[in-house]
Amino acid sequence: MKVAIIHYWLVAMRGGEKVLEQLCRLFPQADIFTHVVDPAVLSPTLKRHRIVTSFIDRLPGARRHYQKYLPLMPLALEHLDLRGYDLVISSESGPAKGVVTDPDAVHVCYCHSPMRYVWNMYHDYRGGLGRLAGSALVPVAHYLRWWDTVTAARVDSFAANSGNVARRIRRYYGRGSEVVFPPVEVDDFTPTRDHDGFYLVAGQLVGYKRADLAVEAFNRSGRPLVVIGAGEQLDALRRMARPNVRVLGPQPFDSLRSHYARCRALVFPGEEDFGIVPVEAMASGKPVLAYGRGGALETVVDGRTGLFFREQSVDAINAAVERFEATERRFSTEEIALHARGFHADLFRGRMAGLIARSLTAAGHDPGDLAALAAETELAAEPSLLAPPAPLPPRQRAAG
Template sequence: MKVAIVHYWLVGMRGGEKVVEALCNMYPNADIFTHAYDPTAISATIKAHQIKTSFIGRLPFSVAKYKSYLPLMPMALEQLDLRGYDLVISSESGPAKGIIPPSAATHICYCHSPMRYVWNMFHDYRERTSFINRLIMPPAAHYIRNWDSISANRVHEFVANSATVARRIETYYRRHATVVYPPVDTDAFAIVPDHELGDFYLMVGELVRYKRPELAVEAFNRLQKPLVVIGGGEMLRELRSLAGPTVKILGPQPFAVLKHHYARCQALIFPGEEDFGIVPVEAMASGRPVIAYARGGATETVQDGITGTFFQEQTVDGLIDAVERSRQIAFDPERIARRASEFGLDRFTREMSRFIELTMARSGTDSRYNL
């Protein structure tokens, strides 16, 4: 069986690329199609596969400025030649599922989210861009939105990375999606003895507006408790200006530093609404509780009062209240880590393999052969 994996862009190793990496391990002979490709920014597992780019990859600054080419990506996808493939797996958050699959092929879309910048977060993205882009975005998004809706008809089966995303797929595409949580390398993290714990709280992630990192900085300025922030992004400079004496903003850090802080923090602060949210699972794999906004994927991984606490209002006061409540709970690190293990790589591989086998069996091709 000949397999193609289609991913929007390969310019880093974030959650979407971790899914591609897991699919590459499942299908070691699969070919990969993408719009932009930076070989210095992806794993050896992915690079071991044949990687083909759309015509976007041949345009100037296709890696550095790939988002500028978003209006061209629908046409670029439809020009990809997928003749001869039996199974096409698209990994969708940016444009990927809009390929034209061969008539005899099965097309499964693993959807991290319908494109946020044209659907549920269109206004958030538009309000923080330049004046020129604010003028361009409505007609461009209208075109992409219409194409995106139509291209959903080219997918035989949708897989969502959370129930939150499955609801969006139902809302925007009117399609059912089976939930398979993305793989988290929970074995890479470990619990440390209590005497090694620090007195600081931790926030990890890309520092962008929709993740609301300023809530954590403002809350810990008021609490006058230590907060360590790891991550880069458009708000890095702004947050450093906002940070008081108890808040340390480290910027991007290597994995060893991240792992060290996960294991030794009092709790992870997670103030945004995410599609799934790998960061809370990584913190829980280190035995540490999570204080999260009670929306999105965190509600599917964090157990209130057992592996963390929630705040209902996405405000500084709401977060402060949750921090104070969490201090009254005697969390069990081993129990927290056991919960995290439910989202490991083995589970993803097992559930995806089973789903693909059932889907291919219905279409008359058995995926267990000639992988």
């Protein structure tokens, strides 16, 4: 089977690229198509594949300023030559699913989210631009919404990375989807009961993730906080942080893993489509204090693996920290880590294999080993991997 995987751009190794790596493990023979690639950031897994770029990659400054070429990306996608490919898998968050395939090809889209900057976060993005750029975005976004909706019809099957995103797919595209939670390498983390007293914020430091709220909350309370990540807010967070708040910036994985293991709890103040960071913290046995919207509702069990606060405010974060400290002994390191295993990368591959096999069968193609792989993954998985994560059953006793 000749397989093409379409990914929006390859300029960093973040959550979307982790999904791409797992798709590449499913299809080691696949070719990757993307708008822009920075070879220096690619993982060894991705480097083993043939990578084809659109003409965007040859435009001035594309690796750093690829988002400025967004209006050209629909045209660039449709210019990609996918003749002869039997299976096309698009990884959609930026423009990716709008490719033109052979009539008999099967197209499965793994949707991290419909493009946020023209749909659910349009007004946030527009408000963050200057007056001139904000005005220019209006007609561009109108065109992209039309194109994005029309090209949804080119997809045979949608996989959504969460129920949260599945609702957006239904709202914006009028299509159903199957929820397949993204892969988390939970085996990379060791559950640890002890802590060094500090709270942790980790992830991209961009506006909608609201790390600024956490910094201000801990500025006021005086509790120790560590912030790890890179992004446009990094310098501003360093300027506003008081001595009890350490803004470390980007850190290597070993440092991040160490901070997960040594923190008292993770603070997660943003609304995410899914959110891999809370699952990594839980795989380390640590509770998550999260804003109760978006993907956190599908990963964190309130009162069991963490606590929710219901509004994005400094007062709400500090109130959640106080509630956590008053009930901290009720949280079990072992149960939190067990819950995180429900998002294991093996489960992602098995469920994607099953979805793709059903799509191929429906189109009259032979799914090959995919159906068997899906069945074997479900049968061989640990009990915690057999079903999507659900609230843990009541415990017979409290555990510290």
